[in-house]
Amino acid sequence: xxxxxxxxxxxGLQLSLLAVGxxxxxxLGGVLNLAHGQFAVVAGVAAALxxxxxxxxxxxxxxxxxxxxxxxxxxDRSLLVPAYRYRGEERLLLGLVxxxxxSFVIDGYLNLSHPNVSLTIRLPMPSLTVxxxxxxxxxxxxxxxxxxxxxxxxxxxRGTLLGKAIRSIIQNEVGAELCGISPSRTRTLIxxxxxxxxxxxxxxxxxxxxxGTEMGVEFTILALIVAVVGGVRSINGTFVAGILLxxxxxxxxxxxxxxVTLIILLGAAMLTILIRPSxxxxxxx
Amino acid sequence: xxxxATLLLVGVILALVPLTTGGSPYYSRITTLMLVLMVYAVAFxxxxxxxxxxxxxxxxxxGSSAYLSVVLTRELGLSPxxxxxxxxxxxxxxxxxxxxxxxxRGLGVIFLGVVTLAFSLIFYNLVxxxxxxxxxxxGIVTQGLGAGILEGPRSSYYMLFALLMIALVLYSxxxxxxxxxxxxxxxxxxxTAELAGIDVTRYKVIAATVGSLLMGAxxxxxxxxxxxxxxxxxxxxxxxxxxxxxxxxxxxxSLVGPVLGGAAVTVIDELVRPFGQxxxxxxxxxxxxxxxxxxxxxxxxxxxxxxxxxx
Amino acid sequence: MSPRNDVVLAGERLTKYFGGSPALKxxxxxxxxxxxxxxxxxxxxxxxxxxxxxxGILTPSAGRVLFQDRDITGMRPHAIARLGVARVLQxxxxxLSMTVLENVEVGALFGGRDRRxxxxxxxxxxxxxxxLMGLHDKRDHPVGSLNxxxxxxxxxxxxxxxxxxxxxxxxxxxxxxxxxxxxxMRLIQRVRDExxxxxxxxxxxxxxxxxxxxxxxxxxxxxxIAGGSPGEVARDEGGSRGRTxxxxxxxx
Ligand SMILES: Nc1ncnc2c1ncn2[C@@H]1O[C@H](COP(=O)(O)OP(=O)(O)OP(=O)(O)O)[C@@H](O)[C@H]1O
Ligand SMILES: [Mg+2]
Numbered sequence: 001x002x003x004x005x006x007x008x009x010x011x012g013l014q015l016s017l018l019a020v021g022x023x024x025x026x027x028l029g030g031v032l033n034l035a036h037g038q039f040a041v042v043a044g045v046a047a048a049l050x051x052x053x054x055x056x057x058x059x060x061x062x063x064x065x066x067x068x069x070x071x072x073x074x075x076d077r078s079l080l081v082p083a084y085r086y087r088g089e090e091r092l093l094l095g096l097v098x099x100x101x102x103s104f105v106i107d108g109y110l111n112l113s114h115p116n117v118s119l120t121i122r123l124p125m126p127s128l129t130v131x132x133x134x135x136x137x138x139x140x141x142x143x144x145x146x147x148x149x150x151x152x153x154x155x156x157x158r159g160t161l162l163g164k165a166i167r168s169i170i171q172n173e174v175g176a177e178l179c180g181i182s183p184s185r186t187r188t189l190i191x192x193x194x195x196x197x198x199x200x201x202x203x204x205x206x207x208x209x210x211x212g213t214e215m216g217v218e219f220t221i222l223a224l225i226v227a228v229v230g231g232v233r234s235i236n237g238t239f240v241a242g243i244l245l246x247x248x249x250x251x252x253x254x255x256x257x258x259x260v261t262l263i264i265l266l267g268a269a270m271l272t273i274l275i276r277p278s279x280x281x282x283x284x285x
Numbered sequence: 286x287x288x289x290a291t292l293l294l295v296g297v298i299l300a301l302v303p304l305t306t307g308g309s310p311y312y313s314r315i316t317t318l319m320l321v322l323m324v325y326a327v328a329f330x331x332x333x334x335x336x337x338x339x340x341x342x343x344x345x346x347x348g349s350s351a352y353l354s355v356v357l358t359r360e361l362g363l364s365p366x367x368x369x370x371x372x373x374x375x376x377x378x379x380x381x382x383x384x385x386x387x388x389x390r391g392l393g394v395i396f397l398g399v400v401t402l403a404f405s406l407i408f409y410n411l412v413x414x415x416x417x418x419x420x421x422x423x424g425i426v427t428q429g430l431g432a433g434i435l436e437g438p439r440s441s442y443y444m445l446f447a448l449l450m451i452a453l454v455l456y457s458x459x460x461x462x463x464x465x466x467x468x469x470x471x472x473x474x475x476x477t478a479e480l481a482g483i484d485v486t487r488y489k490v491i492a493a494t495v496g497s498l499l500m501g502a503x504x505x506x507x508x509x510x511x512x513x514x515x516x517x518x519x520x521x522x523x524x525x526x527x528x529x530x531x532x533x534x535x536x537x538x539s540l541v542g543p544v545l546g547g548a549a550v551t552v553i554d555e556l557v558r559p560f561g562q563x564x565x566x567x568x569x570x571x572x573x574x575x576x577x578x579x580x581x582x583x584x585x586x587x588x589x590x591x592x593x594x595x596x
Numbered sequence: 597m598s599p600r601n602d603v604v605l606a607g608e609r610l611t612k613y614f615g616g617s618p619a620l621k622x623x624x625x626x627x628x629x630x631x632x633x634x635x636x637x638x639x640x641x642x643x644x645x646x647x648x649x650x651x652g653i654l655t656p657s658a659g660r661v662l663f664q665d666r667d668i669t670g671m672r673p674h675a676i677a678r679l680g681v682a683r684v685l686q687x688x689x690x691x692l693s694m695t696v697l698e699n700v701e702v703g704a705l706f707g708g709r710d711r712r713x714x715x716x717x718x719x720x721x722x723x724x725x726x727x728l729m730g731l732h733d734k735r736d737h738p739v740g741s742l743n744x745x746x747x748x749x750x751x752x753x754x755x756x757x758x759x760x761x762x763x764x765x766x767x768x769x770x771x772x773x774x775x776x777x778x779x780x781m782r783l784i785q786r787v788r789d790e791x792x793x794x795x796x797x798x799x800x801x802x803x804x805x806x807x808x809x810x811x812x813x814x815x816x817x818x819x820x821i822a823g824g825s826p827g828e829v830a831r832d833e834g835g836s837r838g839r840t841x842x843x844x845x846x847x848x
Contacts, residue, residue, distance in 0.1 A: 470694075480674075
């Protein structure tokens, strides 16, 4: 039981890393990024290619994550520009279609050009034993990285003026102009940051098992579910929802099998939207 | 009037297609699949082209109908003639339900998109998970309906041709009635439409239900025609994306758009086929390019060059 | 003054909260058959909110709306419109893919209470409304090509083509010059006289309201602070500038 729970929590942290970017981009840019999982894959593939060329795992992973950030920046400044020209429903719609197209472009491209690339990172010590519980060292490293990343994110959002402005824009739909910050530059920053976080989740996948070029869709779906259950406008909600669904996922896959698990998670997302579109967890976060 | 004249022209041209393929089974199959795509696109035109409801579960709707009918027929020994209508009705009901809930709960584009996407994946995982009933990825072998219906290339082509014509006639009838006026009004401005006395919920649900019924019909016919159904035939990439591209390419909100788009996408598909997996990349790129630079579709181009008010 | 005293539309203690503060608080009113009721008040007073509550766009937090003695609170906008309460929005939102005539025709097609007994078609009704609005010669223009004032008239035309009992008009005149104001004022009076429509009219332009309305109601901070004939209200207004002045940020 305990190992399953630990697995669930660690997986949940990874899901939160993925999902928080969806929340940030949606809250600030009004675009639901359906290519978000592909950001994670970009990081993983970049790291794998670098490792294939003889680079060490740590620097390769670092550069891979950076690549996802840069990729996010480029997408914000190119593909999403036409969507930003519109407002409201029109922007949401165009953003949805453009990122859906992007996800297929990335998947198609990676499957064609790097069909057999996958990222697997082996740590020197496969597991540690703490208080009689054996934990995989991948879980420890992933948790530390995720906690560090979230710590920095919360420091930025709560401790800096820009961060506070971003938070109020996301939560209250206040116009960026009202907060006295440049909407387009802040947006670019946020999309790039979301790319970094997703990239981190991708590299973490390589620590656990392996990350292949075809995993983008799955990541996107999981991230969407988490973001929706957490309330697509709430960063705290997304964080909590990630961990919760990670645990649900671990328990359900252990006791009920993979298909049922995914159906449960998807059902949770659907129900959330139908019952409380602001997020199941929005109440107490 | 222009609507029915165009309809007649489309009917005549499509009726003559089998004569030009010279009995080649390969082309016969491609042209029949083209008709399925056109039916899907007519359905999606009601949903998205006229009432701006972006359903990301087109494949799942078609698949629900197809699997329901095939599985019930196989497991319970029922006649397909009984299970096909059932499958179609279930698809229509589901589509209508999604629409009703989303309008009444005020879900915007995003939430409707996520709900329908979640439904797509639930469908996909159900088919994979209920292996004893569906054979999982392997799929189920199907056959025609007997008496030459959906058996043999020519008969199948004309069955799907008939379905397409029914869809187009239904579409034209709706569009020339007050339903068509309501669609136009509410896709321009929902609040103004509501204040002018239009029951926006009702008309959106009508569009979604009729569209989903047609998706269901297309899915079921396809299932019995194609010989083997598997979840991959109803996935996001093989239905939703392709139908979205077809509709935008042909021209949203028009009668001939789905037909033109269906023809164009079939040709493109043939061009990419030799390159294996390239189609995913091409479709992704097409989706982006069409939405950014070709919003009016082929219909708009035709209208401009021919200076005709093509419906 | 209206010859009969039938109350056609009434609000009873209507209250509407957005978050913490009320945009409407205990607003009660009665509109008599055939009259023009002017509704005035500074920016943010709650005038549009009141019209939204009447048309069913918003549900009130408390209170009731009665139309011809029937409780219409919580009904959906299209149903209220069909019963005979038409609405003209503050900023025109016409059907942009349609011509002027088509825009008005939609009202005739969907809005009217069942008048299948009559021989007039939707097009006839639309053309009639357009003539009244003075837009008949532009009937085949795309509505997007009209100027703001003309668009407002299209919206009014659509409302009237529905054959309503009551029409709620939100600011028909902001941004007009004095001559145009005079024209619109006459127009609204003519509409009332010829179509026997009861009108609730929100307006900033005091002179127009004073010239055309039989009764005036003043809202401020979501509450009714004065009501009566234009003359009475104007006198009242002069004595209490501070209260109804147009600075919504001074707080209560
Ligand atoms: N949908 C809404 N959500 C939140 N607050 C609202 C909403 N609609 C109106 N308000 C608030 O309610 C108050 C009344 O607004 P309303 O639009 O009714 O005023 P008004 O009298 O029509 O003003 P104006 O003369 O500027 O048109 C304002 O403080 C406004 O900010
Ligand atoms: Mg107002």
